[in-house]
Amino acid sequence: MSLIRKPFNRRSILRAGALGGTALAMPTVFSSRAWSQGYLNEPTGSTVTLGFNVPQTGPYADEGADELRAYQLAVKHLNGEGDGGMLSTFSSKALKGNGILGKKVEYVTGDTQTKSDAARASAKSMIEKDGAIMITGGSSSGVAVAVQALCQEAGVIFMAGLTHSNDTTGKDKKANGFRHFFNSYMSGAALAPVLKNAYGEDRKAYHLTADYNWGYTTEQAVRESTEALGWETVETVKTPLAATDFSAYITPVLQSDADVLVLNHYGGNMVNSLTNAVQFGLRDKQVNGKNFEIIVPLYSRLMAKGAGENVKGIFGSTNWHWSLQDEGSKAFVKSFGQEYGFPPSQAAHTTYVQALLYADACERAGTFNPCGVVEALEGFEFDGLGNGKTLYRAEDHQCFKDVLVVKGKENPSSAFDLLEIVEVTPAAQVTYPPDHPQFAGGALGTCNPGA
Numbered sequence: 001m002s003l004i005r006k007p008f009n010r011r012s013i014l015r016a017g018a019l020g021g022t023a024l025a026m027p028t029v030f031s032s033r034a035w036s037q038g039y040l041n042e043p044t045g046s047t048v049t050l051g052f053n054v055p056q057t058g059p060y061a062d063e064g065a066d067e068l069r070a071y072q073l074a075v076k077h078l079n080g081e082g083d084g085g086m087l088s089t090f091s092s093k094a095l096k097g098n099g100i101l102g103k104k105v106e107y108v109t110g111d112t113q114t115k116s117d118a119a120r121a122s123a124k125s126m127i128e129k130d131g132a133i134m135i136t137g138g139s140s141s142g143v144a145v146a147v148q149a150l151c152q153e154a155g156v157i158f159m160a161g162l163t164h165s166n167d168t169t170g171k172d173k174k175a176n177g178f179r180h181f182f183n184s185y186m187s188g189a190a191l192a193p194v195l196k197n198a199y200g201e202d203r204k205a206y207h208l209t210a211d212y213n214w215g216y217t218t219e220q221a222v223r224e225s226t227e228a229l230g231w232e233t234v235e236t237v238k239t240p241l242a243a244t245d246f247s248a249y250i251t252p253v254l255q256s257d258a259d260v261l262v263l264n265h266y267g268g269n270m271v272n273s274l275t276n277a278v279q280f281g282l283r284d285k286q287v288n289g290k291n292f293e294i295i296v297p298l299y300s301r302l303m304a305k306g307a308g309e310n311v312k313g314i315f316g317s318t319n320w321h322w323s324l325q326d327e328g329s330k331a332f333v334k335s336f337g338q339e340y341g342f343p344p345s346q347a348a349h350t351t352y353v354q355a356l357l358y359a360d361a362c363e364r365a366g367t368f369n370p371c372g373v374v375e376a377l378e379g380f381e382f383d384g385l386g387n388g389k390t391l392y393r394a395e396d397h398q399c400f401k402d403v404l405v406v407k408g409k410e411n412p413s414s415a416f417d418l419l420e421i422v423e424v425t426p427a428a429q430v431t432y433p434p435d436h437p438q439f440a441g442g443a444l445g446t447c448n449p450g451a
Contacts, residue, residue: 037449040133041156048099048100049106052067053135054109058115067161069340077335080097085332086328119138132156134159134358136358141165145172148172148177151174160181161350164181166221171440175444178357178392180353180399188225201229204231204258206256208264210241210269222295223262266300297317298316298317298318305415317405322345328384393434402426404423404425
């Protein structure tokens with residue numbers, strides 16, 4: 001079967017106001033007759049199939065395991081099982097716990113292996129063989145960009161999982177793709193003021209960067225935001241995604257005059273590079289009359305657990321944390337904890353939310369037609385899903401919401417209490433125009449229903 005489809009030309013009929021208005025946009029219900037034409041994998045029976053494409057092996061497998069747990073919990077809640085989780089706190093009340101548009105939700109899974117080719121192959125199989133009408137997941141921006149392009153070509157919706165590179169909703173954005181997770185620019189914008197207050201304006205930074213699109217855009221975002229405050233970047237070095245020992249990359253740091261090491265690494269890469277840096281004594285050094293510091297731009301509880309004592313006092317940013325006390329976060333943490341016996345990670349949170357947002361968009365659009373779903377999500381403002389008021393911007397399909405700056409906790413009270421929130425950066429501080437230089441290139445295009 002060929003996955004090459006002609007795009008469906010549609011006129012946008014939904015544009016909500018800017019984030020921060022006096023009220024959230026009310027759920028918009030579209031007539032299903034507006035999307036009565038055929039589309040790929042249109043459900044004809046009593047069920048609808050979603051495709052969960054997560055790293056079950058590879059350096060991001062821990063995140064993938066938590067994503068899959070969250071997806072399975074979302075399916076239970078959508079089908080009316082369990083306590084309903086964030087269905088009760090979500091500002092949109094379209095979801096009733098009776099599946100999606102009255103059809104019971106089923107799912108198939110794939111292993112991305114944190115490799116773009118493997119991720120595309122598993123997504124293609126779920127679309128062609130299993131009839132998946134939506135693909136979601138992934139814990140790598142390289143994977144997200146590859147699968148998003150495939151879904152655009154095939155004519156199904158892609159609800160991105162954990163993907164932080166600017167490229168996903170920048171130069172590689174697609175009309176059929178949507179990202180709830182924050183991005184590299186947002187991390188830089190949130191972190192820089194905190195780093196300035198903690199470490200001053202006169203700093204020399206050395207970057208070790210994962211050699212793929214997430215690493216590149218994260219390095220750029222942090223470098224540009226800190227240089228704007230007066231920091232100097234003395235070196236940037238790329239490291240292979242498959243690396244497990246970073247000793248050869250740490251030695252040159254010791255020989256430079258840098259007094260800050262920025263680890264643009266994630267998952268197992270970050271655990272290993274941070275461990276090597278501590279083993280080489282970087283945290284005990286003084287350079288240029290200052291204590292040597294280490295920064296991890298993108299943090300997660302799972303990474304903090306893997307790195308153990310080494311994360312104490314180290315700053316980073318995160319999309320969400322289980323200790324938040326808003327009603328949505330508390331409901332999700334309760335449901336997830338009852339199901340699995342421990343709190344969810346940010347990867348679990350963003351994928352759970354994406355599943356709900358997709359289902360809600362179908363309900364409001366009155367159809368599974370991808371073009372109806374696109375219309376329902378573009379410009380959609382919502383609350384009650386754990387990040388405060390959030391906007392799915394129409395121009396690039398990026399969510400804009402508050403960003404958390406965190407650091408490794410000095411005196412954790414449990415095996416899960418490893419990060420503390422030091423600042424909740426308001427959405428306005430991390431919002432940028434769609435044509436910002438860090439997001440240059442590429443066009444959103446038009447939705448493709450695949451028929």
